[in-house]
Amino acid sequence: MPNLYVQSLHVHPVKSVAGTSPDEVAVEPWGLSGDRRWAVVDAEGTVISQRQEARMALAAARPLAGGRVALSAPDMPELVVEVPEPGPREPSVHFGNKIDTLVAARSAADWFTAFLGRDARLVYMDDPEVRRPVDPDYALPGETVSLADAYPLLATTSASLDALNELIAGGDHPQEGPLPMDRFRPNLVVAGGDAWAEDGWRRVAVGEAVFRGVRECGRCVVTTTDQRTAERGREPLKTLARHRRIGKSLAFGRHMVPVVLGTVRVGDEVRILE
Numbered sequence: 001m002p003n004l005y006v007q008s009l010h011v012h013p014v015k016s017v018a019g020t021s022p023d024e025v026a027v028e029p030w031g032l033s034g035d036r037r038w039a040v041v042d043a044e045g046t047v048i049s050q051r052q053e054a055r056m057a058l059a060a061a062r063p064l065a066g067g068r069v070a071l072s073a074p075d076m077p078e079l080v081v082e083v084p085e086p087g088p089r090e091p092s093v094h095f096g097n098k099i100d101t102l103v104a105a106r107s108a109a110d111w112f113t114a115f116l117g118r119d120a121r122l123v124y125m126d127d128p129e130v131r132r133p134v135d136p137d138y139a140l141p142g143e144t145v146s147l148a149d150a151y152p153l154l155a156t157t158s159a160s161l162d163a164l165n166e167l168i169a170g171g172d173h174p175q176e177g178p179l180p181m182d183r184f185r186p187n188l189v190v191a192g193g194d195a196w197a198e199d200g201w202r203r204v205a206v207g208e209a210v211f212r213g214v215r216e217c218g219r220c221v222v223t224t225t226d227q228r229t230a231e232r233g234r235e236p237l238k239t240l241a242r243h244r245r246i247g248k249s250l251a252f253g254r255h256m257v258p259v260v261l262g263t264v265r266v267g268d269e270v271r272i273l274e
Contacts, residue, residue: 004270006206007158007191008181013069014061014122015039015147016049018227024265027209027258030128030144031152032187034063037128038081038104039092039147040112043119046093047147050222053116054230067124071108073115081108084124092123094147099132101125134257138214143257151255154217155198156186163195164252167239176235182227183236184219184253190270198254199246203274208262210273218249 012019015036026033038061040048050056059073067083084102091098101123103109108122125131125147134143135150145152161181168177181189188206190198201213219240224233240250 002192002269004190004192004272006188006264006266006268006270008189009264009266010185010187010189011035011063012061012185013038013063014059014071015047016053016056016222017071018057018060020062024263026263027153027261028128029152029258029261030146031148031258032264034067035187036146036148037067037125038069039094039101039123039125040116040120041092041101041123042121044093045091048116048120050225051220053118054225054232055116057225057227057230059115071111076111076115079107079111081105081122084126086126089126090123092147094132095149097132099125099147101131138255139257140212151214152258153187153211153256154185154253155188155190155201155204155211155256156181156184156253157190157193157195157198159191159193159195160198160252164236164239164244167243168235171235171239171242173234173238176233179223179236180227183223183225184217185222186253188256188264192270196244199251201254201256201272201274203259203272204256205260205269205271205273207264207268208260209258209264210260211256212259214255214257216246216249216251217253217255219252223252 062070071079089100092101104122112120128146134145165178204211244251
């Protein structure tokens, strides 16, 4: 086994709900194929995430052929949602920015409204190539992103999670650890190497693809949410604030942008080029 390798891959078709862990996936310019192309919005069109609704962790989206998704959740019937037909787009508001999206069928709105107990609709990003640029402070010309928080891909390492869990065990809330990796909702989990080495990754080859390391990932309240029960705690934010403050960020993981496309697979070697 190489020194660094892909331990797992994660695709979240609908933003802020559970996704799948494929053995291989294609890398597109805006992220892993099918990742975060859908999002839930409120009556005003503002994206709803686990930041506002921890209960979203209990829902799941399974990708189907052609971009469709199958929604499931406790005490809810499974619902297959078709990709919306081309037509008029409506702006969805994400971190204050407007993104043109297509609205899914009424059945999807009814499903999420019943699940969340508030008005909700499901929207779809039909053309990531033109819909949303990456933050210009960190992007190269032409780089775009799906409905992910900020960047096309989030990489984490098992070594850093082990180190973080050791810090939590020695901190004020040891009963909350150890935390699983799903708290951080990564796309790419790398095994091997040293804790926090990803902070310095500038260019990384993974299987057939190459990624540009952009910056650390600043963590939010979503990481305190148990992805199986939707209960909130205090960790890892308390420990990250004490040990992993980089600028204004409580950092865990690294944002990446694809520069060479291809397929990545579990077990692929990860090579640090810069």
